[in-house]
Amino acid sequence: MLILNRTKIIATVGPACLKRSILKKMVTNGTNVFRVNMSHGSQEDKKEIIQQLKRLEMPNGERPCIIADLAGPKIRVRKVVPGFETKKGETVLISSSGQANKNTIVVSKGIKFPRVKKGASIKINDGRIQLKVDQRGSQTLLQCITTIGGKIETGKGVNFPGITLKLPALTAQDRKDLKLAIAEEVDWIALSFVRSAKDKVDIDRILKRAKVNIPIIAKIEKWEALQDLEAIINQFDAVMVARGDLGVETPPEQVPLAQKKIIKQANKMGKPVIIATQMLESMVNEPVPTRAEVSDIANAIFDGADALMVTGETAIGIHPIEVVRVLKKVILETEHTIDFDTVRQPIGRQSTADAISHATCQVAQDLSADCIVTMTHSGSTALMISRYRPNGRVVALTPVERTCRQLAMVWGISPFRIKEYKRTEDIPAIVEQKLLAKRVIRIGRKYIITGGVPVGVPGTTNYLSIQTV
Known part of the structure; x- marks a missing residue:
């Protein structure tokens, strides 16, 4: 189902x-x-x-x-003295090295502050505590003034909006x-x-x-x-x-x-x-x-x-x-409440795959087809159909287990796994069998198939076919 x-x-x-x-x-x-x-x-x-x-x-x-x-590379408070609390107007030092003390908060190792302007903002614990940079002491030390105070604990996140930091991906x-x-x-x-x-x-x-x-x-x-x-x-x-x-x-x-x-x-x-x-x-x-x-x-x-x-x-x-x-x-x-056929975006790249995908959604709308079936190995055909937000259901059939799972995250796609197929001529029978088995469609109803030829080559969406069960 x-x-x-x-x-x-x-x-x-x-x-x-x-x-x-x-x-x-x-x-x-x-x-x-x-x-x-x-x-x-x-x-x-x-x-x-x-x-x-x-x-x-x-x-x-x-x-x-x-x-x-x-x-x-989330920056966090690494060291802080127990019960540390700062109040508005107080001076606080932010350091990425050394030890914590009554004035100093130590953040994640290896953080450097190469270019920091006076007045730049620093936010701690999702912005509940806010500091303003007063001056840069060194590449690992900033002197700040508290603008919104509060208690600071180890492990809380530290954000530097507007400040470029050297961090690994x-x-x-x-x-x-x-x-x-x-x-x-x-x-x-x-x-x-x-x-x-x-x-x-x-x-x-x-x-x-x-x-x-x-x-x-x-x-x-x-x-x-x-x-x-x-x-x-x-x-x-x-x-x-x-x-x-x-x-x-x-x-x-x-x-x-x-x-x-x-x-x-x-x-x-x-x-x-x-x-x-x-x-x-x-x-x-x-x-x-x-x-x-x-x-x-x-x-x-x-x-x-x-x-x-x-x-x-x-x-x-x-x-x-x-x-x-x-x-x-x-x-x-x-x-x-949404009629997706009225909000369909225009065709994207000027490619055969995009044109076929856009046309598939339009044909499904014009014929009031019950669903669109994408035959896909890599998932690219299903992604392109999803892009154009058709009103009807979209069923992705793939012999690739991982592709079947990955498509579960994509808008409108109901993915199912099928056995490997080699010939284009086999597709209608495979599709009809799966649609009926999963009770997706009833006898006498239309559906659209789209996919690529030759079979199994990623990114070759180049055909659509109108079928009736």
């Missing part, structure tokens, strides 16, 4: 939902993809979580799509986690704190050496990323609007505009886009969402998000199943 929501649900796994019975109910209630936050736990802990997810079964008979979310811990993710055959990898398109170079090199092809999601949460947005979306396989850190790195009132801009650009370029952070934050403790949260979810869907991701709501919240249930309800109710 098809998963009805076009906008996909990504749930983060954590202590609140690690029981198999809870995970199964999350699947039943609409979870399409699971995220493993690689920031927490030992290598063994993370391995066990991934393996536990791999033992689940999704409605299409496959194991779940899994995202390994790398921690990235991958930390030593990320490299260990990436090795684990490759070994455990995760389906997507999310790269945190992406600043430019060049940040993909290191991870590409590692994947190439390992002889694997795992798509990479760029998490947009740094102010620098907004300056290189088009190149980042072009270079990466998908993007995520990580509104937590983005709302600290940029003024909060600019985050909704940035979100809309990122979604629009990703839609235009045919790349999946995920909206994350505080989708249903109140449900960490409460059994029902706020009206503002429901509006936030609906607006992300109206804007064109491929997927919505919950984090603490399912990882540590006390209502993980209800969170998924609420999310799916809002998605279905919102999508029901």
Whole structure:
């Protein structure tokens, strides 16, 4: 049976939902993809979580799509004296070396401050505490004045909006986690704190050496990323609007505009886009969402998000199943009001594949076809159809197990695995058998097939065929 929501649900796994019975109910209630936050736990802990997810079964008979979310070069308070509290107007030293004392907070090792202007802002603990740079003492020391005070604890995040820092795209811990993710055959990898398109170079090199092809999601949460947005979306396989850190790195009132801009650009370029952070934050403790949260979810869907991701709501919240249930309800109710055929964007690149994909959606609309079926090995045909947001259902049939799982994250795609096929002439019979077996379509109804010839060559979408069951 098809998963009805076009906008996909990504749930983060954590202590609140690690029981198999809870995970199964999350699947039943609409979870399409699971995220493993690689920031927490030992290598063994993370391995066990991934393996536990791999033992689940999704409605299409496959194991779940899994995202390994790398921690990235997050700057945190490394050392601070117990009970440290700063008040407005007090002087505080920020150092990346040495020891903490009554005036000094020590942040992550190796951070250098090459060019910092007086008056630049520093935010601690998601902006709850704010400092203003008074002067640069050295490449590892800043003297600051407190503008918003409070208690500072070890482990809290530190953001430097507007300040360019020399940081690696991958930390030593990320490299260990990436090795684990490759070994455990995760389906997507999310790269945190992406600043430019060049940040993909290191991870590409590692994947190439390992002889694997795992798509990479760029998490947009740094102010620098907004300056290189088009190149980042072009270079990466998908993007995520990580509104937590983005709302600290940029003024909060600019985050909704940035979100809309990122979604629009990703839609235009045919790349999946995920909206994350505080989708249903109140449900960490409460059994029902706020009206503002429901509006936030609906607006992300109206804007064109491929997927919505919950984090603490399912990882540590006390209502993980209800969170998924609420999310799916809002998605279905919102999508029901949208006539996707009236919001279809114009054709993208002037290529045969794009022209065929756009035409397929138009033909399906003109003939009121029940569904579009994409025959795909790499997933590229399904991605192109998704880009044009057809009103009807989109079924992706692939003989490649990993492709089947990866497509679970893409807007509107219901992926199923089929046996390997060699000849184009075999396709109609294979498709009809699968559609009837999964009760996707009824006898006498029309559907459209699109794919590429010769069979099995990625990126060769070049035909469409109108069929009747």
